[in-house]
Amino acid sequence: MPTAHLSDRGVVKVSGEDARRFLDGLLTCDMDRVAPSAPRFGALLTPQGKILFDFIIFEAPAEIGGGFFLDCLKVFAPDLVKRLTFYKLRAKVAIEDLSEALAVVAGWGETPKPQDEIGLVAADPRLARLGWRAIVAKEDAAGFAQARLDAYHAHRIALGVPEGGKDFLFNTAFPHEALMDQLHGVDFDKGCYVGQEVVSRMQHRGTARTRLVPVNYEGGFAAEPGTEVTAGDRSIGTVGTGANGRGLVMIRLDRAADALAAGETIRAGGIPVSFEKPDWVAFPFPGEAAKATAD
Amino acid sequence: MTDIVLTERAARRIKEIMAGEPEGSALRISVEGGGCSGFQYAFEIDRTRQDDDLVVERDGARVLVDPVSVQYMSGSTIDFVDDLIGQSFKVQNPQATMSCGCGTSFSI
Numbered sequence: 001m002p003t004a005h006l007s008d009r010g011v012v013k014v015s016g017e018d019a020r021r022f023l024d025g026l027l028t029c030d031m032d033r034v035a036p037s038a039p040r041f042g043a044l045l046t047p048q049g050k051i052l053f054d055f056i057i058f059e060a061p062a063e064i065g066g067g068f069f070l071d072c073l074k075v076f077a078p079d080l081v082k083r084l085t086f087y088k089l090r091a092k093v094a095i096e097d098l099s100e101a102l103a104v105v106a107g108w109g110e111t112p113k114p115q116d117e118i119g120l121v122a123a124d125p126r127l128a129r130l131g132w133r134a135i136v137a138k139e140d141a142a143g144f145a146q147a148r149l150d151a152y153h154a155h156r157i158a159l160g161v162p163e164g165g166k167d168f169l170f171n172t173a174f175p176h177e178a179l180m181d182q183l184h185g186v187d188f189d190k191g192c193y194v195g196q197e198v199v200s201r202m203q204h205r206g207t208a209r210t211r212l213v214p215v216n217y218e219g220g221f222a223a224e225p226g227t228e229v230t231a232g233d234r235s236i237g238t239v240g241t242g243a244n245g246r247g248l249v250m251i252r253l254d255r256a257a258d259a260l261a262a263g264e265t266i267r268a269g270g271i272p273v274s275f276e277k278p279d280w281v282a283f284p285f286p287g288e289a290a291k292a293t294a295d
Numbered sequence: 296m297t298d299i300v301l302t303e304r305a306a307r308r309i310k311e312i313m314a315g316e317p318e319g320s321a322l323r324i325s326v327e328g329g330g331c332s333g334f335q336y337a338f339e340i341d342r343t344r345q346d347d348d349l350v351v352e353r354d355g356a357r358v359l360v361d362p363v364s365v366q367y368m369s370g371s372t373i374d375f376v377d378d379l380i381g382q383s384f385k386v387q388n389p390q391a392t393m394s395c396g397c398g399t400s401f402s403i
Contacts, residue, residue, distance in 0.1 A: 025327070026328060087334070090325070090363050192329065192395070192399075194329070194331065194332070
C-alpha cells in the first residue's frame with residue numbers, strides 16, 4: 001500500500017477571473033471539464049504542435065480561493081511560468097511558481113485516497129490504475145513517503161505511461177507520440193489552442209507513426225535512457241525510462257513491425273526487447289496481427 | 296510605431312455595423328494569448344474609448360486598439376474579406392511569422 005512524495009514535481013498556480021478562459025485558449029485539454037476533484041491531463045505545445053510542458057491540472061474550489069494548480073516537472077516550472085506569462089498580455093490572471101510551498105504526492109495499489117477538504121486530490125486523470133494524486137503543503141509531504149520516488153516511476157513504467165522530460169525531451173515530441181491521445185490528454189472536440197491544427201491533422205489523418213511503447217528487456221535490466229533502439233543495423237528509435245526489466249521506447253511503429261515481420265531482433269541500448277501492448281492502448285502494435293479490415 | 300491602417304472595405308463594413316449601434320460606438324481590436332498559433336485577435340464593439348487607446352479612423356469608421364495590443368500589431372492593415380470561409384475582418388500583420396488556416400491566430 002505505497003505512497004510517495006513525487007519530489008521531481010513542482011506546482012504552478014494560475015488564478016484570476018480570466019484564468020479558465022486564458023488556459024483554455026492555450027492548452028490541449030478542455031478547461032470546462034476541469035473541476036475541483038476532477039483534474040485533467042494536458043500540455044502546452046509550440047505552434048508547430050510539439051510538447052513544451054505536460055502537466056496535470058487541478059482546480060481549487062472557490063471556498064479556498066479557487067485557481068488552477070499545474071502539477072508539472074519541477075525543474076521546468078520556472079520556464080512554464082515564463083511561457084504562460086508570454087501569452088498573458090492583458091488577461092486578468094496571476095501566474096506563480098509555488099514549487100517551494102507545495103508538493104505533489106501519489107498513492108497506488110490498495111492505498112486509500114486521503115480525506116481532503118480542499119479538493120486537490122483525485123484519481124490520476126491519465127489512467128486510474130496509476131492511483132491517486134494530490135497537491136499538499138510541502139511540510140505535509142513527509143506523511144506520504146512510504147515509498148521512494150523510484151518506486152512510483154517503476155509503477156508508472158510497468159503500466160506503460162510515459163512522462164515528459166523523462167521519456168522524451170520537451171520540444172521534440174507530438175502529443176500522439178507521447179500517447180497523450182490515449183491518456184485523455186487532448187480534447188479533440190474543444191476549440192483552438194496553441195498547436196491545435198497540427199494535432200488535429202495527425203488525429204484525423206492517422207499519421208502518428210512514431211510512438212512511445214512499453215517493452216520487456218531480456219535479462220531483466222533496462223537500457224540507459226537516450227540510447228538507440230535498433231533493428232538489424234538500422235536505428236528505429238530512442239530509449240526512454242526503465243525499471244525492473246520494463247521500459248518505454250520511442251519508436252517508428254512501421255519500422256518495428258517490418259523488422260518483426262522479417263524475423264529481426266529489436267534491441268534497445270543493445271539489449272533484446274519484446275513489445276507488450278497495454279490494454280488501454282488503441283492503436284495497432286508492432287507484431288500484432290493486422291486487424292481484418294472492413295469488407 | 297503605431298501605424299495601423301484600415302482598408303476602404305474595412306472602413307465601409309465598420310460603418311455598416313456601427314449604423315445599428317449606439318452613437319459613438321467603435322470596433323475594438325485586441326490581441327490575446329491563445330489560438331492555434333499562440334496569439335489571436337478579438338473583435339468587439341465598444342462605446343468607451345480609453346485614454347491610452349490608439350484610435351484609427353478612415354471615412355468616418357473608428358477602430359480602437361489598446362497599447363499592449365498595439366505592440367503586437369504595429370504595421371498592420373485591417374481588411375474586410377468575403378470568401379468561402381465566410382465574411383470577416385482580416386489583420387495583415389507584418390510581425391506575424393505564421394498564422395493558422397482560418398487566419399484568426401498568429402505567431403510572432
